[in-house]
Amino acid sequence: MSKALERRAKNRDRLIAAAERSIAASGLAGLKTRDLASEIGIANGAVYNLVDDVDELILRVGSRTLTRLDKVLTAAERDGPADPAATLVRIAVAYCDFAVDNLELWRALFEHRMAPGKSVPDWAISEQMDMFRHIYRPLAALFPARSLEQLSVTARSLFSAVHGMVALGLEHKLIAVPIEALRSEVATIVRAMVEGLTKTANS
CATH class of the missing domain: 1.10.10 (Arc Repressor Mutant, subunit A)
Incomplete structure (x- = not known):
């Protein structure tokens, strides 16, 4: 060079x-x-x-944020019993903790909008979608009969529920929730969702 x-x-x-x-x-x-x-x-x-522009700069920062989030979620997957339901709970709580500890960087991942007429580049989309593997793996273990498409829908639904709780829980203008209470509620909702999905799959 x-x-x-x-x-x-x-x-x-x-x-x-x-x-x-x-x-x-x-x-x-x-x-x-x-x-x-x-x-x-x-x-x-x-x-x-x-x-190239401010959009790329923000996306590059987002890439660094996702790399750190990936490490946190990977550790959460490994740090505990291999039971897939328990793994999903650990991942959800780790996601909540990451948001708390990196609030503005975490918010930037979702608040940033590309300039009019511009699309998010493929490399950035790929990095974002890769995060879902942390949810796919335990879901695939829980529901081996489901197709990849079905698992994808379930993973997105589970993420949306957790993300929505965390986002609202950390929004001080609305209904800010004490962090320990938020962590507990996130764990509870994931357990309930997994239990409901399991019952539906077995019915």
Whole structure:
């Protein structure tokens, strides 16, 4: 790699890291390319030599967030009994804890909207969809007769229920829930959903 390319790669990494710190501190609304450029010592216009636009910058930060979430969910899968129902509960609680500990970065994953006329790139969609494997695996163990399409629908439904509870529970303007109570409720709803799905499958 030439020195120029190496310098660009380093500045790109520094830019994404600076954007990550900004979002973590102030959310998406606080992200300003001029401030980021000043922080890493480049001209404001040079930001767009490192990323295509702000959308890409936010998606790259989201990629780093998803990588850390993936590690947390992987640990939750392994840290306990192999029972798939218990695994789903651990994954859900770990997701809740991650949201609490990384609130603005977690919110940015869902609040970001691409500029009009632009689509989310394939690489970003692939990273997002890959997270569902943490739910697919225990569901496949619970319901071996279900097709991949059926498991996909169930996984999305389960995620939507947990995500909705966490999102509302952490929304201080509405019905903020104490963290321990939220963790308990998330565990309870997942157990109830799994129990109901199991009864339906066996009926």
